[in-house]
Amino acid sequence: MAPSRAAPVTGGHVRAGRRGSGFAWPVPWVSSTLYVSVLAGGVYYDVAGAGQGEPARTAVFAGGLVALLVLDVTGRHRLDARQPARSALALLAVRLGLFALVTLFDGSGLSRALFLLVPFTAYFAFGRRAGVTLGVACLGVLVTAFTLTAPGWYTRAEYISDLLMFALGLVLVVSTAEVAVGERAGRARLELTLRELEESHRLLTAYAGQVAELSTAMERTRLARDIHDSLGHHLTVISIQLEKASAFRDLDGAAADRALADARRAARRALEEVRGAVRAARAQTRHFSLSEALAELAGYDDGGRPVVTLELTGQEDGYGAAELAALYRAAQECLTNARRHGDADRVSISVTFGESSARLVVTDDGEGFSPSAGRDGFGLLGMRERARLLGGAFDVRSGQGTGTVVTVTIPRRVETVG
Incomplete structure (x- = not known):
């Protein structure tokens, strides 16, 4: 019938x-x-x-x-x-x-x-x-x-x-x-x-298609954040160092050489991070030490400016790679903004590992900006999205001539047994 x-x-x-x-x-x-x-x-x-x-x-x-x-x-x-x-x-x-x-x-x-x-x-x-x-x-x-x-x-x-x-x-x-x-x-x-x-x-087929599209869009967004936070940071350093080398080429040959050496080192770091990201995508596992990565980031010498201080409290053991990577990308983006846009002399990076959450505070004495204008750049937007996807919080306080304070809080995931 x-x-x-x-x-x-x-x-x-x-x-x-x-x-x-x-x-x-x-x-x-x-x-x-x-x-x-x-x-x-x-x-x-x-x-x-x-x-x-x-x-x-x-x-x-x-x-x-x-x-x-x-x-x-x-x-x-x-x-x-x-x-x-x-x-x-x-x-x-x-x-x-x-x-x-x-x-x-x-x-x-x-x-x-x-x-x-x-x-x-x-x-x-x-x-x-x-x-x-x-x-x-x-x-x-x-x-x-x-x-x-x-x-x-x-x-x-x-x-x-x-x-x-x-x-x-x-x-x-x-x-x-x-x-x-x-x-x-x-x-x-x-x-x-x-x-x-x-x-x-x-309907289920249609929903599955929508989920696939959303998953693809989320993956593209994640790749865009990674490219901006990783390659963008190193390319910014390379650009600054090359400009410095060009400016000091006739005035101070030694300073120009140091700038070129820093640019080459930044290029090598960029290549290393690209290879590491590819390995992580293939193996789905990657050992990452936030303490070591922040120490290396803070120890980078860019001609003495800005001076970066690092303070770590607690142990990062028990935090997943996604949480640690989000904190590192946030610190990296803050340092890039302070160096490139804020013209800061001093940057302070503080990380506190608690029982339930980890807190990153990055403070600089640069020129600052007005967050209320609602013109977040891609870097601030990426930090906000990373924190939100992990169930955390993002806060930025700044003003013209008053420097910038960025706070990122990421909860610690609890492993369930059974």
Whole structure:
């Protein structure tokens, strides 16, 4: 059954939608089998001589059943197309008329079984209540017919037997309709569930694509921060030293040579950090000592300016490489800003390793700037993002001519066991 044709499920029964009361026959062979059986039995009854032997009567009888067969085939396709309730009711009325015609011209009495199709058809078209009601009505019509045509019928075994067989047939057809409708309702629910699963799968696929895009964007942002904080720092040093060498080339050859040597050393450091970053990306592990890295950063001699002091309190053991790297990048960026933009004479780097968090404070006496202007450069933005991604905090205090104080706090991750 196509999803677009699935009928809504209400109270355990599959009914047509609000636009019509058509239905799709779940057991199309029942009515056709009954028509053929009644036709064969009635014709045999007349041919065998048990009937009245009137050819015209037999022809009307047979013609009525053939008409029912044709109506069954053509009407079934129309029912599948979901005809309105009025059409379904009209089709049922036509069947009832043909049933009455066939019964009137049937000498065998077998055509009474055709009326079993009335509750059977109504059950599918209009629901359980209509099917049961029409079934009881058919039983009442049979009793009325017996009363009008055979006085005292209730004392005759053949009539009682016919009545009991008809009642049993009603029970069977209503039960069959109930089972068929329940099975179709189950299929409808299954199809609905499958459609919901397909929609869920589509949404999950879309969400997975969004997560992949976000992961890619985050990785690009991380690489941009690393390039800025690592290569950017060393390239800044190289640029300053080359400018110094160019300025002192004619005035002080020794100073120019020292500047070139510092530029070469910065270039080597940049290459070392690039190789280390590649190794870390491949191996996913990299031993990193913040104390050693800060000591080397503070000990770098840039012609005596700025003077860098370093103070370490506590042990960095127990802190992960990501936390230590974030603190180092922040100190590196602060020193680069103090040297390149702040024109600072003194820079103080202080790191305190606590039980739950590590705190970095970098102070310089440079020209400062106005953080309230809201024009954070990429370096400040990178420090802020690194701290936020690790659940930490970032704070910068500065002013024109008052120097700058940057504070970065990174929480210590607690390893869970189990």
